[in-house]
Amino acid sequence: MAATDPAPMSRAVAVLYAIGSPLALVALVFVPAGRIDWLPGWVFIGVVTAVFAASAGVLVWVNPAIYRARSRFQPGTERWDLVLAQVILATAVLEVPLATLDSGRMSWSAVPLWMVIFGYVLLVGGIAVTTWAQAVNPFFEPGVRIQHERRQRVVTSGPYAIVRHPGYTAAIAMFLGVAFALASWWALIPAALASGLLVLRTSWEDRLLQAELSGYSDYVRRIRFRLVPGLW
Numbered sequence: 001m002a003a004t005d006p007a008p009m010s011r012a013v014a015v016l017y018a019i020g021s022p023l024a025l026v027a028l029v030f031v032p033a034g035r036i037d038w039l040p041g042w043v044f045i046g047v048v049t050a051v052f053a054a055s056a057g058v059l060v061w062v063n064p065a066i067y068r069a070r071s072r073f074q075p076g077t078e079r080w081d082l083v084l085a086q087v088i089l090a091t092a093v094l095e096v097p098l099a100t101l102d103s104g105r106m107s108w109s110a111v112p113l114w115m116v117i118f119g120y121v122l123l124v125g126g127i128a129v130t131t132w133a134q135a136v137n138p139f140f141e142p143g144v145r146i147q148h149e150r151r152q153r154v155v156t157s158g159p160y161a162i163v164r165h166p167g168y169t170a171a172i173a174m175f176l177g178v179a180f181a182l183a184s185w186w187a188l189i190p191a192a193l194a195s196g197l198l199v200l201r202t203s204w205e206d207r208l209l210q211a212e213l214s215g216y217s218d219y220v221r222r223i224r225f226r227l228v229p230g231l232w
Contacts, residue, residue, distance in 0.1 A: 025096075033100040035104070091197065100182060102186045109185040122176055123173070124177075135158065136157050162229055163227055169228065171198055172198060
């Protein structure tokens with residue numbers, strides 16, 4: 001039986017996503033800040049938009065099927081993950097307006113410039129690692145499941161030769177990077193919460209893969225660390 005890729009998103013949904021996502025980001029940044037002329041907000045939007053556009057260009061070239069896999073939660077996604085992933089997403093989204101409310105309007109935090117620059121390094125680096133992981137892994141989906149219909153196999157190349165869940169490592173770097181880049185200590189609260197939930201998700205997903213994905217237990221014996229080399 002041939003492997004079956006997920007159906008692509010409709011053209012209408014794709015257009016809505018392409019238009020709605022940048023508009024939503026603008027709203028998340030500038031509504032809490034209370035003004036549209038806040039330069040750090042435009043810098044943030046410009047960097048995020050440019051880097052994600054570059055990421056999309058790379059993926060269209062090397063692994064265009066990834067957009068089918070990532071277009072939605074696919075049938076068979078674990079029930080616990082449907083809940084956990086939505087909570088992680090909501091917490092991560094909350095980070096942006098909290099940060100811009102802080103640094104753009106209330107000035108609760110005093111974050112040094114070098115930390116802001118470090119935040120952009122984390123943010124851009126996280127997007128780059130996520131792109132790398134998606135480029136080599138056709139089974140990179142938004143939800144946790146065993147993709148029987150796609151004949152899922154263990155991916156061991158690229159960043160998967162270093163840690164078992166590089167996409168999650170990158171996500172944690174991005175959560176922290178957003179808070180620092182937008183110069184807000186308060187935004188580290190949802191960043192830390194989202195990161196902690198992602199660590200929990202990593203543990204549960206790893207347990208599922210070891211139990212049900214052929215060859216994954218051997219992979220675990222070769223690649224010991226889930227997220228951070230030398231630590232965990």
